[in-house]
Amino acid sequence: MIQIPQGFRLAAANADFRNKHLDRNDLSLAFSDAPATAAGVFTTNLFRAAPVLVSQEHIAASGEKGVRGVLFNSGQANACTGEKGRENCLLSLDMVSQALRNAGEEVSSEELLPASTGVIGAQMDMDKWAAAVPALAASLGSVSLEGLARAMMTTDAFPKTAGRELALKGGMVRLAGVAKGAGMICPNMATMLSLVMCDASVEPSVWHDMFRRAADATFNRVSVDGDTSTNDSLYGLANGASGVVVEKDELPLLEEALTAVLGELAYMLVKDGEGATKVMHIHVTGAACDEDAEKVARTVGHSQLVKTAMFGRDPNWGRIVAAAGRAGVNFDPMALRVTLCGVELFRNGRPTDLDFDALLEEPLKNMDLPLDIVLGEGEGEARLLASDLSHGYVSLNSDYRS
Amino acid sequence: MIQIPQGFRLAAANADFRNKHLDRNDLSLAFSDAPATAAGVFTTNLFRAAPVLVSQEHIAASGEKGVRGVLFNSGQANACTGEKGRENCLLSLDMVSQALRNAGEEVSSEELLPASTGVIGAQMDMDKWAAAVPALAASLGSVSLEGLARAMMTTDAFPKTAGRELALKGGMVRLAGVAKGAGMICPNMATMLSLVMCDASVEPSVWHDMFRRAADATFNRVSVDGDTSTNDSLYGLANGASGVVVEKDELPLLEEALTAVLGELAYMLVKDGEGATKVMHIHVTGAACDEDAEKVARTVGHSQLVKTAMFGRDPNWGRIVAAAGRAGVNFDPMALRVTLCGVELFRNGRPTDLDFDALLEEPLKNMDLPLDIVLGEGEGEARLLASDLSHGYVSLNSDYRS
Numbered sequence: 001m002i003q004i005p006q007g008f009r010l011a012a013a014n015a016d017f018r019n020k021h022l023d024r025n026d027l028s029l030a031f032s033d034a035p036a037t038a039a040g041v042f043t044t045n046l047f048r049a050a051p052v053l054v055s056q057e058h059i060a061a062s063g064e065k066g067v068r069g070v071l072f073n074s075g076q077a078n079a080c081t082g083e084k085g086r087e088n089c090l091l092s093l094d095m096v097s098q099a100l101r102n103a104g105e106e107v108s109s110e111e112l113l114p115a116s117t118g119v120i121g122a123q124m125d126m127d128k129w130a131a132a133v134p135a136l137a138a139s140l141g142s143v144s145l146e147g148l149a150r151a152m153m154t155t156d157a158f159p160k161t162a163g164r165e166l167a168l169k170g171g172m173v174r175l176a177g178v179a180k181g182a183g184m185i186c187p188n189m190a191t192m193l194s195l196v197m198c199d200a201s202v203e204p205s206v207w208h209d210m211f212r213r214a215a216d217a218t219f220n221r222v223s224v225d226g227d228t229s230t231n232d233s234l235y236g237l238a239n240g241a242s243g244v245v246v247e248k249d250e251l252p253l254l255e256e257a258l259t260a261v262l263g264e265l266a267y268m269l270v271k272d273g274e275g276a277t278k279v280m281h282i283h284v285t286g287a288a289c290d291e292d293a294e295k296v297a298r299t300v301g302h303s304q305l306v307k308t309a310m311f312g313r314d315p316n317w318g319r320i321v322a323a324a325g326r327a328g329v330n331f332d333p334m335a336l337r338v339t340l341c342g343v344e345l346f347r348n349g350r351p352t353d354l355d356f357d358a359l360l361e362e363p364l365k366n367m368d369l370p371l372d373i374v375l376g377e378g379e380g381e382a383r384l385l386a387s388d389l390s391h392g393y394v395s396l397n398s399d400y401r402s
Numbered sequence: 403m404i405q406i407p408q409g410f411r412l413a414a415a416n417a418d419f420r421n422k423h424l425d426r427n428d429l430s431l432a433f434s435d436a437p438a439t440a441a442g443v444f445t446t447n448l449f450r451a452a453p454v455l456v457s458q459e460h461i462a463a464s465g466e467k468g469v470r471g472v473l474f475n476s477g478q479a480n481a482c483t484g485e486k487g488r489e490n491c492l493l494s495l496d497m498v499s500q501a502l503r504n505a506g507e508e509v510s511s512e513e514l515l516p517a518s519t520g521v522i523g524a525q526m527d528m529d530k531w532a533a534a535v536p537a538l539a540a541s542l543g544s545v546s547l548e549g550l551a552r553a554m555m556t557t558d559a560f561p562k563t564a565g566r567e568l569a570l571k572g573g574m575v576r577l578a579g580v581a582k583g584a585g586m587i588c589p590n591m592a593t594m595l596s597l598v599m600c601d602a603s604v605e606p607s608v609w610h611d612m613f614r615r616a617a618d619a620t621f622n623r624v625s626v627d628g629d630t631s632t633n634d635s636l637y638g639l640a641n642g643a644s645g646v647v648v649e650k651d652e653l654p655l656l657e658e659a660l661t662a663v664l665g666e667l668a669y670m671l672v673k674d675g676e677g678a679t680k681v682m683h684i685h686v687t688g689a690a691c692d693e694d695a696e697k698v699a700r701t702v703g704h705s706q707l708v709k710t711a712m713f714g715r716d717p718n719w720g721r722i723v724a725a726a727g728r729a730g731v732n733f734d735p736m737a738l739r740v741t742l743c744g745v746e747l748f749r750n751g752r753p754t755d756l757d758f759d760a761l762l763e764e765p766l767k768n769m770d771l772p773l774d775i776v777l778g779e780g781e782g783e784a785r786l787l788a789s790d791l792s793h794g795y796v797s798l799n800s801d802y803r804s
Contacts, residue, residue: 046727046735082752120720121753228728312800318522325448326630333448350484351523394793398714
């Protein structure tokens with residue numbers, strides 16, 4: 001069981017945001033007893049939901065002062081809701097901070113970061129918020145990490161948690177993270193939400209930079225369908241409650257642990273991608289530069305033809321090679337090598353003479369498929385985790401009237 | 403019935419390239435009695451098949467001299483086949499030109515343009531070529547436009563032909579075109595092949611420019627799955643056999659007719675896209691420039707979430723808006739307007755108050771769905787035809803082992 005880092009308490013409640021009277025929580029809070037340094041990575045979509053805009057403002061304003069928590073709601077995305085949506089977002093923070101103050105916590109609404117997922121275009125039901133907030137505040141400290149992960153879920157098949165412990169010179173430091181993935185609710189697009197809590201003490205600028213790099217290496221290296229939502233948000237809070245100040249030469253260790261936690265969560269997102277039956281572990285090397293390698297990895301990982309081939313357990317080197325060839329990257333086609341599950345499929349401009357069908361029949365039944373693409377240009381390298389494209393994906397995303 | 407332009411004769415034969423002993427032709431030739439001005443537009447994939455490379459060389463060398471015909475084979479793509487593939491391609495042209503010379507035609511193999519579709523990575527079976535070429539030559543002049551279109555087909559559901567007649571000052575001019583579309587054969591990617599024949603007399607440089615513009619406005623404005631093949635090729639031959647020299651002020655009329663023929667063929671390609679049940683007619687206006695408009699159109703048209711929504715007859719403005727917002731184009735989200743089948747879905751940063759479900763239930767049952775996206779930036783404009791994403795697509799492209 002993953003332990004919650006020191007100085008964090010979790011809360012959850014059932015607000016019935018979906019109007020379905022389900023027996024599950026859809027409102028939750030990760031709360032830090034002391035102000036925590038906050039980092040955030042958000043959707044680059046032009047249509048950013050109200051909670052994304054408010055979170056960005058609160059993080060920017062937090063500076064050395066820090067924030068106290070992240071407030072999640074599932075069922076109502078509060079996206080494309082205009083000025084009224086922003087007012088509702090701020091009102092929800094007011095309600096929760098007031099309830100926490102009533103419980104003896106000294107916290108202002110500006111110290112909370114909102115995160116929403118669910119139906120877009122509809123206004124949040126503030127009566128439901130008002131009814132559920134007391135139960136949320138009352139539950140503070142009684143909810144597990146998995147309980148938090150469950151309350152964030154939409155159509156996720158399983159709750160996603162990850163953690164690491166790190167023995168530093170000053171003592172033990174903990175990291176624990178939760179995420180929700182590419183679940184789809186009508187009429188909506190997939191939203192990714194994630195939070196990592198850490199009880200180490202880290203300089204804000206150092207934490208920001210470290211978090212950005214860790215996110216780039218993990219969450220920004222996954223592909224379910226290439227669509228990004230209006231609400232995608234990734235939060236990192238470091239509250240120093242362990243009493244351990246991370247020394248400069250220990251920062252790489254912390255970054256490694258943070259990257260590992262985010263990496264595990266990102267992997268789970270792809271594995272639980274809509275209808276996913278496979279996770280391609282794409283690794284491109286030998287490109288002229290890292291950017292070129294990334295373009296090739298993304299073009300292959302996003303290719304509908306490659307994705308359907310993996311779903312069909314088809315060692316279809318032709319689709320992989322053709323996707324690489326249209327990535328908009330210049331390379332020598334004769335130098336390209338493609339290896340799937342350890343079996344070299346393509347070399348010297350031609351398929352190899354191996355019996356792919358026989359060699360790959362069993363490996364292609366696995367969930368995890370390593371796909372290595374080697375160019376002959378330079379030292380550029382990139383990794384990407386990509387799901388396949390299945391009947392399940394089409395069913396989940398088209399099941400509206402049919 | 404579409405008439406074959408003057409001075410063109412068509413031929414077809416069954417070479418059994420698929421080794422399936424089917425009762426259908428898979429080898430065909432469009433032949434011009436006189437040298438014709440040739441234009442070509444080819445795949446930009448780094449992995450270009452041998453026939454693409456040879457066609458490009460022959461067109462480049464043809465200049466004022468012209469070419470005599472285009473030779474199609476279906477079942478063997480001759481892609482990723484190395485030096486041997488190139489030799490086989492040239493050998494196939496030698497066989498056909500020799501057979502034509504035996505029949506009294508003065509033609510060299512350099513005057514023929516090869517076009518292949520089918521399984522990639524495998525070498526062509528030259529014994530099958532040798533066996534079928536006499537029948538091909540013997541059929542010259544006895545094959546209809548539809549017969550040519552049928553012989554090019556892979557998994558296309560129907561043969562694709564289009565034509566126009568044009569009364570110019572010098573007399574009547576005809577255009578007739580054929581295409582094969584996004585058919586999939588294992589292990590392969592979709593290949594698009596098309597030819598337009600015209601019996602007007604046009605300057606080579608004028609014909610080249612006109613053909614490039616017409617292709618950009620039509621074939622380069624369709625999306626089935628965003629994957630481009632190693633063999634995509636589009637040919638245009640103008641042989642002057644009508645005796646009509648197009649005058650300068652008539653060139654726009656000819657270009658309009660050419661664009662109409664290519665537009666009809668491109669529409670049929672999308673309609674017959676793998677598993678397609680819908681054709682989105684995406685029209686983006688009000689962008690800062692045409693390039694921005696095209697980026698938005700392509701991001702929306704390629705979005706798996708938008709495509710599955712259309713398959714599910716779901717007026718999902720959220721997916722459309724979110725796709726536009728991640729296109730990498732800067733625009734004012736508040737100024738965006740989205741109209742589907744004439745019903746305005748989104749305006750002023752919010753969904754409109756219309757009852758989408760009631761208004762769009764019937765229109766979304768249609769094959770053709772107009773989708774208008776208006777930005778508030780400038781005069782930039784783009785169109786794109788895009789298919790939906792259905793269970794049929796996944797079945798066709800994953801049906802290998804399952």
